[in-house]
Ligand SMILES: Nc1ncnc2c1ncn2[C@@H]1O[C@H](COP(=O)(O)OP(=O)(O)OP(=O)(O)O)[C@@H](O)[C@H]1O
């Protein structure tokens with residue numbers, strides 16, 4: 001693996017976040033994410049899950065504290081170096097954030113195109129990925145004509161298509177039936193086995209039991225607790241990354 | 256795992272084919288390209304009017320300013336004739352004089368006939384001056400006219416020398432103020448055109464604010480995102496600009512035809528040269544430039560508000 005060598009992919013130290021002059025929505029958040037692990041972030045609605053993920057996917061700077069990511073200080077990182085870091089991430093936004101005028105296919109292809117992948121290397125992996133999330137026959141549909149669950153699956157396909165180093169998913173199964181939820185978790189697990197660190201925010205407690213060896217972080221009114229010892233060092237490690245060929249669309253992904 | 260090198264490769268090749276797919280290419284949609292077309296057409300028409308006026312003035316001035324009229328005022332027809340011939344010969348020898356022409360008696364008669372009546376001219380009862388048309392290779396400055404007078408004084412004491420442009424001075428002044436009017440109009444229209452283009456670019460970006468943010472969060476660089484929008488808005492503006500240019504060209508050509516058929520010399524000379532057309536073609540180019548620069552600045556500014 002070409003991951004960060006020093007055994008951590010993300011490190012938060014005493015991070016606090018407030019929007020404007022409001023109260024802090026995150027306080028004293030400290031944790032370390034280890035490469036190749038599978039994390040659940042849980043907590044009540046309004047606990048600050050999305051806020052914490054925004055810090056993770058570099059859409060927000062904290063009000064205080066220190067964040068290290070991919071071996072660099074994410075807070076003092078110059079703005080023009082951020083895109084390169086963002087390209088190492090896959091993000092499923094809670095509100096999907098699909099580009100409204102692009103088809104499902106083009107939305108999924110977006111990260112590859114942003115990264116400058118040649119057009120000839122795009123059609124197949126994107127097609128396979130849409131097939132995997134069950135949207136092969138909807139690939140030309142605009143987001144507005146897709147159901148909530150279908151949009152969510154497009155968002156997930158877009159997040160994983162580039163085989164990111166870290167996947168950050170905000171309520172990725174909130175709009176799909178339990179069966180599809182399990183199937184999507186399998187996709188995350190497959191990606192995880194390829195070495196991607198996965199962080200899934202959810203308040204669906206049933207989901208937490210579905211991934212063996214997953215680590216759980218709990219947010220409570222902006223403060224982090226640690227029911228599975230995910231934040232301890234050394235952590236309970238998840239499954240070791242396998243390097244064998246993998247079923248599913250990821251083996252065909254271009255990156 | 257091959258994805259890190261692939262990522263690095265992709266990172267370098269940020270201007271991929273797929274970039275055009277990032278934003279909608281809604282060409283000539285909405286009113287803005289048409290507003291741009293109309294503004295471009297009006298600007299070009301005003302500018303072409305100004306240019307035509309300038310050309311006409313310049314060419315008429317060149318004709319008139321390089322000329323002077325010598326009147327030999329002498330009551331005795333024989334003496335007048337002799338003085339005219341002598342003056343003619345002397346003027347021909349003068350440096351800087353390109354041509355000298357004795358205006359034939361019939362032309363002079365035709366000139367004065369409306370005032371004096373045809374009958375009056377039959378006899379030599381009324382002495383009509385002899386007229387000599389002098390052309391210089393350069394404008395007839397007062398110094399040149401003075402030199403002319405000096406040369407003629409000994410030969411034809413009754414000679415009067417006038418610059419031909421003299422009587423046209425008020426006409427030139429009027430044309431000059433018309434030109435200023437045209438310049439002011441072009442300036443106003445250019446400002447309005449820039450404003451229209453600015454609004455169009457802002458409008459297009461406002462409608463795509465979410466897209467900008469999404470591409471930004473997916474790792475698009477500022478330059479990459481700006482380039483995509485710049486291109487798409489440039490295409491829109493170019494569409495409007497071309498339509499405007501064609502519209503204006505039709506108007507100018509039709510008007511030009513109309514004026515040419517009047518056969519009035521002054522108007523003919525206002526015809527636009529290729530350099531003028533080149534200048535007019537710059538108007539839509541400028542519109543495209545303004546659109547692209549605006550798009551770029553607007554996108555970069557809204558991106559800089561994001562982390
Ligand atoms: N942009 C914002 N400006 C101001 N306050 C915000 C903003 N975003 C979130 N908040 C506040 O921060 C707190 C945490 O919000 P957050 O979205 O992180 O919660 P969450 O755990 O993701 O909730 P949910 O499970 O409902 O998605 C909430 O009280 C919310 O009102």
Ligand SMILES: [Mg+2]
Pocket residue numbers: 049050051094170
């Ligand atoms: Mg949330």
